[in-house]
Amino acid sequence: MEIDSEWFESDLWVGKEQYRAVLNELYFSWTEIDKKKRERKSVSVPLSEFIGVEEGRVEILPQRKVEETERHFTVFTVKRSRGGRGSTGLWTVGRTQFCCNGQDLRDHWVRHLRTALRKHGASRPRRLLVFINPFGGKQRGRQIYQSLVAPLFELAGISAHVVVTEKANQARDHILKKDLTGFDGVVCVGGDGMFSELLHGVIGRTQQEAGLSEHDPAVTLQPCNLHIGIIPAGSTDCVCFATVGVNDPVTSTLHIIIGDSQPLDVCSVHHLNKLVRYSVSLVGYGFYGDVLAESERHRWMGPLRYDYSGCLVYLSNRSYAGMVHFLPADPQLSSPRDNTRCLSGCRVCSESTERLFPQSDSSSQYSQDSSQSEGEWVSTEGRFRCVSLTCMSSSCPRSPLGLSPSAHLADGTGDLILVRDTHPLGFLTYLHRHTTTEDQFDLPFVEVHRVKAVRFSLPPGEEESEGEEEGEKVMEGGDCKAEQEGERGGGACRSISRQYLTSGGKQRGINNHKKRDFLCVPCCSRAPSVSVWNCDGEILPYTEILCRVHGQLVRLFARGIEDGAGTRPFTGGNRKCKGRCVLHT
Ligand SMILES: CCCCCCCCCCCCC/C=C/[C@@H](O)[C@H](CO)NC(=O)CCCCCCCCCCCCCCC
Numbered sequence: 001m002e003i004d005s006e007w008f009e010s011d012l013w014v015g016k017e018q019y020r021a022v023l024n025e026l027y028f029s030w031t032e033i034d035k036k037k038r039e040r041k042s043v044s045v046p047l048s049e050f051i052g053v054e055e056g057r058v059e060i061l062p063q064r065k066v067e068e069t070e071r072h073f074t075v076f077t078v079k080r081s082r083g084g085r086g087s088t089g090l091w092t093v094g095r096t097q098f099c100c101n102g103q104d105l106r107d108h109w110v111r112h113l114r115t116a117l118r119k120h121g122a123s124r125p126r127r128l129l130v131f132i133n134p135f136g137g138k139q140r141g142r143q144i145y146q147s148l149v150a151p152l153f154e155l156a157g158i159s160a161h162v163v164v165t166e167k168a169n170q171a172r173d174h175i176l177k178k179d180l181t182g183f184d185g186v187v188c189v190g191g192d193g194m195f196s197e198l199l200h201g202v203i204g205r206t207q208q209e210a211g212l213s214e215h216d217p218a219v220t221l222q223p224c225n226l227h228i229g230i231i232p233a234g235s236t237d238c239v240c241f242a243t244v245g246v247n248d249p250v251t252s253t254l255h256i257i258i259g260d261s262q263p264l265d266v267c268s269v270h271h272l273n274k275l276v277r278y279s280v281s282l283v284g285y286g287f288y289g290d291v292l293a294e295s296e297r298h299r300w301m302g303p304l305r306y307d308y309s310g311c312l313v314y315l316s317n318r319s320y321a322g323m324v325h326f327l328p329a330d331p332q333l334s335s336p337r338d339n340t341r342c343l344s345g346c347r348v349c350s351e352s353t354e355r356l357f358p359q360s361d362s363s364s365q366y367s368q369d370s371s372q373s374e375g376e377w378v379s380t381e382g383r384f385r386c387v388s389l390t391c392m393s394s395s396c397p398r399s400p401l402g403l404s405p406s407a408h409l410a411d412g413t414g415d416l417i418l419v420r421d422t423h424p425l426g427f428l429t430y431l432h433r434h435t436t437t438e439d440q441f442d443l444p445f446v447e448v449h450r451v452k453a454v455r456f457s458l459p460p461g462e463e464e465s466e467g468e469e470e471g472e473k474v475m476e477g478g479d480c481k482a483e484q485e486g487e488r489g490g491g492a493c494r495s496i497s498r499q500y501l502t503s504g505g506k507q508r509g510i511n512n513h514k515k516r517d518f519l520c521v522p523c524c525s526r527a528p529s530v531s532v533w534n535c536d537g538e539i540l541p542y543t544e545i546l547c548r549v550h551g552q553l554v555r556l557f558a559r560g561i562e563d564g565a566g567t568r569p570f571t572g573g574n575r576k577c578k579g580r581c582v583l584h585t
Pocket residue numbers: 192193236237238281282288291292306307310311314394396398399403428431432434435534535536537538
């Protein structure tokens with residue numbers, strides 16, 4: 001039976017209390033009737049945050065339990081979980097069991113609520129393609145999906161086609177090659193590496209279908225319609241944390257169910273007019289490249305490998321020479337040091353949508369703007385502890401405010417952070433500030449620039465030769481470049497020289513596509529003169545690269561960080577707010 005009117009109301013019971021329940025086109029609310037009470041309990045749930053309704057007294061999590069009764073129905077909604085200092089961005093499933101005074105009324109309520117949900121949920125996904133990496137993070141991907149995600153998808157009427165991956169890049173290739181008709185989105189259960197596979201699949205497929213070359217760094221790429229969902233089950237979960245505010249599988253599942261949509265900037269990385277990879281969180285040379293390379297040898301440690309490798313690399317005390325060229329973004333729009341935070345509904349990002357995709361005519365279709373003049377490139381050179389480019393804050397549990405706390409998710413720019421060579425204590429101070437509210441950019445050896453593009457090259461005499469492709473560059477222990485060139489010392493005996501070898505078919509996390517294995521062997525010699533690039537957790541096979549930010553190229557099932565999430569207030573320490581810290585609307 002189709003129900004036309006969305007307005008429905010009656011008396012209902014929740015436990016022993018009597019309520020007046022009202023359903024209208026936007027809300028389902030219930031208010032206590034007890035006239036003697038001065039403060040009557042009242043709950044109002046927007047239909048946009050309504051998950052489902054079931055007959056009887058039902059529980060979904062931690063396990064499905066159904067008590068079939070004729071007079072009860074149970075509603076499931078998004079519930080914001082409040083931590084000690086206000087909202088944390090954590091969502092849970094709210095469950096309320098209602099009792100009616102007869103089966104007829106119960107059936108009416110269930111029908112009305114389902115109809116309202118259907119009408120309201122037009123933009124929600126109905127069919128999803130889910131990829132589970134059984135080996136990511138603490139290897140709990142499969143269990144997380146079965147116990148927490150699948151029951152909620154079923155409740156919300158989402159049908160999921162699940163692929164448990166057997167090898168790296170399976171998810172990417174599936175998206176690139178298989179028929180995706182009928183799917184409203186793709187979801188990964190895993191870490192940033194799994195997200196990266198989906199990102200490459202979705203962008204690649206969209207460009208193929210649009211007949212565009214991904215290799216040309218000047219091409220305006222086609223924005224992708226297929227949404228990506230991330231169920232965090234990895235080691236860093238940076239993309240999830242920075243776009244949701246927490247890395248919690250239930251919270252992410254709820255964002256997917258209600259069809260949230262968050263545009264995201266993507267950086268394309270090129271070498272000699274060839275696309276190397278896409279990145280959303282970190283393109284990092286020096287420290288972060290070395291940490292990643294070292295950590296791949298300790299994958300068995302799980303998430304701890306990054307801390308262990310971070311300590312080793314810190315102790316090796318290295319810096320690298322390089323030339324950095326960048327194209328600054330318009331400083332009048334925003335700045336990486338303006339002490340703002342990109343939050344859900346961010347004004348800077350919304351205004352960027354209008355700038356990036358000006359509405360060409362009366363139709364509601366967006367067309368991308370390519371008319372803006374490029375501006376002037378700026379160059380700088382020297383020795384760097386690290387060079388990092390991030391399209392978003394890159395906040396993660398290890399660093400709750402991230403690499404660049406004021407970066408925006410969807411403003412078409414990235415933040416370039418140059419950490420010049422300094423004494424070990426200075427660099428430790430820089431690293432440590434990632435874990436506090438102190439400003440990591442307020443140090444004399446650190447610069448940050450908001451940019452649209454970056455080019456990195458080696459100093460004259462160190463340039464990369466054009467033939468240095470996969471597997472061609474093989475350095476044995478004795479060939480260590482630093483040894484031959486008499487580079488300055490790399491600290492203790494722990495200094496490391498690298499061997500680049502082609503991958504031996506071993507199924508591991510890193511980059512089996514176009515990959516050089518990056519191994520380190522102990523060597524009592526000097527530090528190498530060249531580092532590697534860490535691109536969202538993958539080692540790049542080239543040193544000289546060109547990066548370009550593509551505004552709002554993909555969309556996630558997320559809404560950005562809700563006010564109060566991100567675990568820490570953005571004040572205190574050396575960060576002075578200056579009254580400008582409310583850019584979100
Ligand atoms: C004194 C404490 C210092 C703590 C410093 C914490 C800095 C944390 C900054 C995190 C930035 C994350 C950027 C995101 C990158 C992801 O796209 C990528 C893929 O998942 N993850 C990594 O590459 C994984 C990269 C993970 C990097 C972890 C670095 C850990 C450093 C520890 C250094 C300790 C020095 C102690 C000396 C005694």
